[in-house]
Amino acid sequence: MPLPDALFARLREIFPDDALAIRETERRAFARDNSRYEQLPEAVVFPTSHEQVEVLVRACREHRVPLTARGGGTSSTGAAVPAAGAVVASFIRMDRILHIAPDDRLAVVQPGVTNEALQQALAPHGFFWAPDPGSAPWCTVGGNLACNAGGPRAVKYGATRDNVLGLRAVAGTGAGFVAGTHTTKDSTGYDLTRLLVGSEGTLALVTEATLKLTPRPPVVRSLRATYRDTASAAQAVARIMAQPVTPAALEFMDALALKLARDHAPDADVPQAGALLLIEVDGTPETVGFAQDAVARAARGEGLVALDIAADAGENAALWAARKALSFAQRTVTEHKINEDVAVPVSRLPALVDGAQALAAKHAVPLVCFGHAGNGNLHVNLLPRDVDEIERAYAALPELFALVLALGGTLSGEHGIGLVKREFMPLALEPATLGLMRDIKAAFDPDGILNPGKLLP
Amino acid sequence: MPLPDALFARLREIFPDDALAIRETERRAFARDNSRYEQLPEAVVFPTSHEQVEVLVRACREHRVPLTARGGGTSSTGAAVPAAGAVVASFIRMDRILHIAPDDRLAVVQPGVTNEALQQALAPHGFFWAPDPGSAPWCTVGGNLACNAGGPRAVKYGATRDNVLGLRAVAGTGAGFVAGTHTTKDSTGYDLTRLLVGSEGTLALVTEATLKLTPRPPVVRSLRATYRDTASAAQAVARIMAQPVTPAALEFMDALALKLARDHAPDADVPQAGALLLIEVDGTPETVGFAQDAVARAARGEGLVALDIAADAGENAALWAARKALSFAQRTVTEHKINEDVAVPVSRLPALVDGAQALAAKHAVPLVCFGHAGNGNLHVNLLPRDVDEIERAYAALPELFALVLALGGTLSGEHGIGLVKREFMPLALEPATLGLMRDIKAAFDPDGILNPGKLLP
Incomplete structure (x- = not known):
């Protein structure tokens, strides 16, 4: 589906030669993001001004040609993957x-x-x-x-x-x-x-x-708490979020995430536990200790195994080693990671983690849960290692989303919908809500040229 | 413009007798809000469920009759004043x-x-x-x-x-x-x-x-700083907002607001100064003192006249006496207060206060500036005392809004647009932006029955 000649000619008028990529070798770099989707664009343009973008959109609209905006291309949802026959507008030169x-x-x-x-x-x-x-x-x-x-x-x-x-x-x-x-x-x-x-x-x-x-608060201090099980850790999250010192980070790792990190980095002092919380507080030199104390008090309770409190920046880093090891460890398990970012009300975190682990057992696919517990926003990452596991992992996804929605949660906390969750939108949103979203889309983009096929089912 | 008989009959079906007000004496209470506008609704209904509201909206839509939602009726913009021939839906019984x-x-x-x-x-x-x-x-x-x-x-x-x-x-x-x-x-x-x-x-x-x-932070402490002039106070606001301890309130009063409060409440210890800041910090018993110190350091600087720091809740209240006196004092000056709530970037506060005072002098109308300085959101209140001053005050308003917009500000920080600022929206928003807002309105409310005549020009 090549671009209409008249649009090509118009793009040549709008953009200088070095701001219009036409050769396949050049376009290839703009066909993918961090998802499993791929689609070669017909042309890539590099605008440098608002006015140029106005002219570009009008030209694409005139010819009904899809236009996908692109930044760093790090989306894990396919949101930056163009539709067939599209122009990609890369904004990397508008970086001032x-x-x-x-x-x-x-x-x-x-x-x-x-x-x-x-x-x-x-x-x-x-x-x-x-x-x-x-x-x-x-x-x-x-x-x-x-x-x-x-x-x-x-x-x-x-x-x-x-x-x-x-x-x-x-x-x-x-x-x-x-x-x-x-x-x-x-x-x-x-x-x-x-x-x-x-x-x-x-x-x-x-x-x-x-x-x-x-x-920027001048001082940051970390705490690391391990718990007997996920339910105890989730109770601690709720206690921490109910007191007045809101942490600057409140990250969770489940037992399998800890095991993966420990196996990958035996020297990183990754603890063995049912669940782990990494907590950061920030403040001034005079107050950060009190903030640490307040959060430590809330972290203590039924099911706590150990609580480590960093005294300086070096100790901060040591406590976060488990989390850092996990990112690398996942890559060693598989290159087919399915990276979800569902969110549930904080009180439903134990049910989410237990349910996700039950799905992993049922479908026989490795799965780790970790992420932003203070927002109830967990990365439920499926780690299939071969073709069969990949197939079973994708079969598990609809059940995962159904679980999340049944817990009062939402499909995406921070990654968005893109291509990968689009078909699940009707599970999350009722027809009237989707209808209003479609009407808003029509108001902004009556010919549907902007990033078609993304977000709305 | 009475309601169509068929709609009246439908309202009687939807609402029990005690949830449908038809007599003029009953409707009279729903004709006004806290603005100078007034319009008697044709009927007032008191829904008690979501389902009832759905049926109500469909009925009004079928007959193309305007429908205005109402809560406490405290809006100062006319947003709660119905259009002619309208039904008012009072939500006071949905208060659970x-x-x-x-x-x-x-x-x-x-x-x-x-x-x-x-x-x-x-x-x-x-x-x-x-x-x-x-x-x-x-x-x-x-x-x-x-x-x-x-x-x-x-x-x-x-x-x-x-x-x-x-x-x-x-x-x-x-x-x-x-x-x-x-x-x-x-x-x-x-x-x-x-x-x-x-x-x-x-x-x-x-x-x-x-x-x-x-x-809720368990402890709140206040500070009161007076300055030689508005520019010094605004500099202090910028210093306070640039350090990591964000105050829980950062209120400003100009010299005329202080004079008014002092004249009205001679015993309230209202200081005489070019400008005043009332500042609140909150925290735990261990940390609130450090927060107070940090804000006090930022409040000090060129032009500071005096800085009072409350040691307990009683002293907090004493420092806020000036602000409380002002609310009452304005009522003694006039019952025709024109209550604006423009907002500008914090760095433009001195230009806003100086410009507003220049407008007051030019149009010979009393005017006070006070409000939420940390957000750049000032109440610029015109206080006309007779018919001539009222006329001159309304003549000054377009110049005030032009000043605010020239300073990079916005028409309303927290009151909204309603009827009173609707005609000024084209000064603030360009036609393309207003066009998108109209398209969104059409998507949600294709027949334009919901609170017509408000917000959009």
């Missing part, structure tokens, strides 16, 4: 930090800046931007906006949607528009800003973002 | 707190519960809901959702939109739907929840809300 205003607690950036580059630019001002996905060195702010990225810090500081003040964007109509404000409170009309966050490039292409900044 | 889940940091409530009743129910669990508007004893959660209500605490804990997880509602089509989740992270489709917050009853009627709770 336009303005940092510490007094106003905001930064204005282009969408192609990486999360890590932004954090590095903010650090000298004493600020950070809350979203801290594991892919921070490679993923872009635009991608974080597209999937409402989170990370460990979200438990205290919120995810992407909670940390955006305004956007400049181009709708699927080709119309550029500004949403939101440069202020931290706003009651002026409908909230288009947070509607675009998490919309996976299906409503509009973001060309500029005004981000809410948070002052 | 359905579920409080401390482990999950959430509460599920009906929209008619007052903010204060909710806070009282949460207190024994050690939690609060962040929005704390001055009208808390009378305003409802449904009204807070409608206008994205804030209050002093929003500087640390966010406004309504930041503290809602999910909603059940009925769109203008008559279709009931569920939006959002019971989890604190969600990347599952478009964010209809936060789109409804601030939509002033123009998209859907909320019948149930899942609210995000915050653990």
Whole structure:
């Protein structure tokens, strides 16, 4: 399905030669993201201005050609994989930090800046931007906006949607528009800003973002608690979240995740236990000890096996070794990891972990549970090692999602829907809700050219 | 413009006699809110269930009759004043707190519960809901959702939109739907929840809300700082917001607000100064002193006249006496207060206060500036005392809004648009943005029956 000649000619007018990739070898790098999907785009363009994006969208709309925006390509849902016959707009050349205003607690950036580059630019001002996905060195702010990225810090500081003040964007109509404000409170009309966050490039292409900044606490201290079983750890999570010192991270690992980490890194001092919590508190030098004490008190209780409290940054790192070992360990088990990111109310974590382990036994597929317990957001990772296990793993997925929804949870906490969970959306959302989402899609993108086939079933 | 007979008959079928007000004396109480607008509704109904609201909306839609939702009627924008020929749906009988889940940091409530009743129910669990508007004893959660209500605490804990997880509602089509989740992270489709917050009853009627709770810090301490001039106070606000201890309130009063409070309450120890900041910090008994010290360090600087630091709850109250006196003092000046709630980036506060005072001088109308400085959200209150001053005050308003927008600000920080700022929306939002808002309105409410004439110009 090659592009219409007239659109090709138009793209050549809009973009200089070095901002338009046509050869297959060049396009190949934009066919995949971090999912198992792949589709070669017909052309890749590299816009450098809002105005160029407006012209691009209008041209694609005129020819009814699909257009997929792309940042770092780290999505695990296929959200960055183009439709057949599509143009990909890579925002990696719109990577400027336009303005940092510490007094106003905001930064204005282009969408192609990486999360890590932004954090590095903010650090000298004493600020950070809350979203801290594991892919921070490679993923872009635009991608974080597209999937409402989170990370460990979200438990205290919120995810992407909670940390955006305004956007400049181009709708699927080709119309550029500004949403939101440069202020931290706003009651002026409908909230288009947070509607675009998490919309996976299906409503509009973001060309500029005004981000809410948070002052960086000077000191961080970790705690590591092991428990007899998942239920005891989940009770501790609920106790920790019910007291006034909200941790800056509250990460969970189940027994199988611990075993995997221990087998992979025998020297990393990974404890043997039914479940583990890694907890971070932050504050000033005078107060961080009290915060550590408060969280330690809440972590103690029925089923606690051991509680280690770091006294300095070196000890912090030692306590997190188990979590770091796990990431590498999973890769040694399989290259076919199925990485889910379901979320349930915190009180339902034990039921989620028990149910997931029962599914793993039933379908005979290795499975580990770990992740952001303070938000009830667990990575339930299936680790199939061969073709048969891959088949059984995909057969287990619908049952996993049914379990999550029965527990009052949601399909995705921070990765989004993309291609991989699209067919499950009718399980999570009733027809009236999906109908309103389709009507909103039609309002922004009447010809359905923006990232078609993603998010909505 | 009386209701069609068929609709009247239908309302009698849907609602029992004691849930349908028809006599003018009964309807009179639902004609006004806290603005200067007034319009008698043709009927007032008191739903008690989601299902009843669905049937109600379908009936009004069938007859193309406007329907305005109403909570406590405390809006200052006319958002709760019905259109001519309308039905008002009062939610005061849907006031139940359905579920409080401390482990999950959430509460599920009906929209008619007052903010204060909710806070009282949460207190024994050690939690609060962040929005704390001055009208808390009378305003409802449904009204807070409608206008994205804030209050002093929003500087640390966010406004309504930041503290809602999910909603059940009925769109203008008559279709009931569920939006959002019971989890604190969600990347599952478009964010209809936060789109409804601030939509002033123009998209859907909320019948149930899942609210995000915050653990209540056990100790609160106040500070009071006076400054030579507004610029010095604004510099202090920026310093306070740039360090890691975010205050739980950061309120500003200008020199005229102080004079008014002092004249009205000579015994309240209201200081004489160019500007005043009232600051609250919260924490545990062990840490609150350090928080107070950190904020005090940031409050000190060029232009500081005096800094008072409360040692206990009694001293807290004494420091806030000036702010409390101001509310009463304004009422003694005039009953025609024009209550604005513009917001600007924090760094532009001095320009806003200076510009507002210049407008007051030019138009010869008394004006005070005070409010939520940490969010750049000031109440610029015009206090005209007679017909001439009222006329001049309304003449000054467009210039005030033009100033706010020129400073990168927004028309409303927490009150909303309603009727009073509707005509100014095209100054704040470009045609493409307003066009998308209209398209969203059409998607939810194709016949335009929900609270017509509000928010959108």
